[in-house]
Amino acid sequence: MGMIKAGAIAKGTYLLEKNEPFIVAEREFVNPGKGSAFVRLKLKNLRSAAVLKITHKSQDNCEEIDVDEVECQFLYSDGTLFHFMDTATFDQFEVPIKTHENARFYMLEGETFKLTRWNDETLDIRLPPKKDLLVAEAEEAVKGDTVTGATKYVITETNLKVKVPIFIKQGEKIRVNVESGEYQERIND
Amino acid sequence: MQFKPEAIIERAAMYRGIRDYFDNCGYLEVDTPLLTDSPIPESHIELFQTRKVRPDGTSYPLYLVPSPEIWLKMALASGSSSLFQIGRCFRNGEQMDKWHRNEFTMLEWYGVDKTSGDNLLVMQEIIKVTLHAVNSEAGEEVSGNIREISMDEAFREFAGFSLESALEESGLSGINRTSPGYPASLADITEFFRSRLKEKNLPSGDIDRESADDLFHRLFLTLVEDALPADRPLALTHWPAFIPTLARGIPDTPWADRWELYIRGVEVANCYGEETGEELLKNYWENESPEKPDPDFRWPQLIGRGMPSCSGTAVGLDRLLALVRGDDSLKGLDLFPIHDNMPR
Known part of the structure; x- marks a missing residue:
């Protein structure tokens, strides 16, 4: 777990706020008329997919999640879970579909994707543009x-x-x- | 080349329209230096610094102006009538993003014997001039009459409490920055803001050590600013007087004579009924100066001894142009902008 200044947070940064993992969906720099610089963030909760809007002072320390990038093969979907296999270790694991709704339209069985993993949790399925x-x-x-x-x-x-x-x-x-x-x-x- | 050719032409038409408007109203256009050896102290603005080299090779620092404010006030204090300037301003430290540039164009005008209310009417005219210069149809959110909402109304509506009561109960009615112990008198309001932030469980940094104005801005930016109605241009009026600015305090209230204009939710302009008292100006200089380079303490005296009653407004013309055009960022409005990530 590393600290990052709010001013250095970019779109796509993984953050821990109130013990929940988030990805930064939007970042906007705000400089009120006569005040310190702030950063307004739109965060997506990677467990519930809920959106959180927060404002940090540029100098605030935030917790950045040290994620692992793992190459995985998409095996199949059973309607509730995606089943993946780590192509290096051949470990198989599941990811709830509800947290990555959009992915089901862009993954074909047998294809390989980069997954962002944190501890035993899949935070993100990196889809191609x-x-x-x-x-x-x-x-x-x-x-x-x-x-x-x-x-x-x-x-x-x-x-x-x-x-x-x-x-x-x-x-x-x-x-x-x-x-x-x-x-x-x-x-x- | 990334610029939008029609926007370059519209910008020129906007400048012509603004100049014609002020000329017809009897304002004098002035042109003041971009380089200065004693910038206005504003603790939240980072300056661009350069060095003046003498023929003998020794040197001293000069700064690019963050706004023409100090010059225009000097001109007024020297007896000028109402005046305006369209000029470049420089702010370091800001990230360049959708609505921020390190170098931008500002329209700043001062109306002698005018109030901030008078300047709001002028602002409406400047929007009209810009609408006229732009070849696209703008909706009510840009062309509508400016709606006025006070900071207290905004807090009651969107933050769920009266800021006025909080400020009054903290003893900040009619606060005067020359009063002895002025910063200490902020203890109560600081505690009030801190407990509001905690109560709303807003994610926050080191709020136990933050100043009243940082805590205020946390509440304002998180709960209020984003929620302001954007269906018409909006002037947010009556800002807390404890925030150090050069706006005059409104007697017997906790408010400063100040408004900020938002169009489509983006801040475009700000206006003060100007502080003209020498003691208050001196106090501002002293409070804002500690971390700033080379403040010149002759300014408060030079300005305060001759400044007429007036109201000044600063407008970010790049933002105004973009918003009136219906753009979602400043992209393409400038010829040859630099970018943070430009390859070297």
Whole structure:
């Protein structure tokens, strides 16, 4: 456990506040008219996913969590838990889905991810910024519908519902922005 | 190149509009030094320092001004009429992020015989001028009439207690920074803020050793500022007088004659009914000076002996432009900005 000055905290820093692990989602520097410099933080609780907004003076000491980065293979999901295997030690362990809801749309069985671990707890599943996914279900484009910019919804192999241009067909691969869940482009392998 | 070409053109139109407005109102535009050997002492502002080298190779420190305040007040004390300046200001130590730059452009004006209320009307006009200079449609949150909320109202609404009662009960009505034992008289309010922070279980640093104004800002920034309504521009008025500033105290109240303007939740301007008493100015200099380099104690005398009754306002023009344009940061508004992480 290391100490860090609040002024040095960046987006993505892992912090311990009131004995709960958090990741910094947003950091804003505030300098009130006539006062010390402060840092306003939006933190995501890595156990409950609850959001906490706090303000620290830039000089405050905060507890930074010394995390481990572990490379793991995603084995499968049973609906409540993700099952992973540490690729170095072959140890298997579980991660509750509810704390990492978003991850289920971007992990395919057998793929490898970097996990942020602290003691025996998985704090974060590091997803790539973009992910290529197969379209599992798509409505047929309506004949004659040539309006540019027309969109429809498709379902990917991971069960993610994505708004895409009308020309995307079932079985095609699309690139999705992981943070926003938005379609980016069609991938022609 | 990262800048937004249309914003560069809009900035020029904004400056023209502001100059025309003040010219029509009879304000004099002045241009004052960016380099000084005796900066205004403000304990919370970090300065950029450089060195003046004499022909014989010896040198002495000079500083880039954090605002033109001291010069404009000197001009007023020397008999100038109402005046304004659009100029660059420099603040070290701040992190560069969405709304902060180490170098930025400030509009500062002083209206002789004007009050902070008069200056709020001028502020509304400056927003209008900027709206006119910008080619995008702005909503009520920018173009609406400025809403006034006092600090006490804001605390009652968002922090759940009356700041006025707390300040009064702590003996801070009509406090005077020249009174003997002035800092000691903050013991009660310091304890009050500390217990509010503890009661609300706000994550905090070493609050047992912090000053009243740091504790106040912790409460204000955590509970109040973020919650202020942003559907129209907002002037937060009547700030606690115990915070050391050059705003005059409002007699028989714990408040200073000061407002801060927020647009879309971002602080854009601040205004004082100006303190003009020589003793009070001297006291401010002495309180703010200990950690500051080279304070010049002739200033309070020079300013205090001739400063007319007036109100001054400072506006961050980069922020105003960005907010009126509907931007979410200052990015792209400056030609050739430096960045903290620029490769060397």
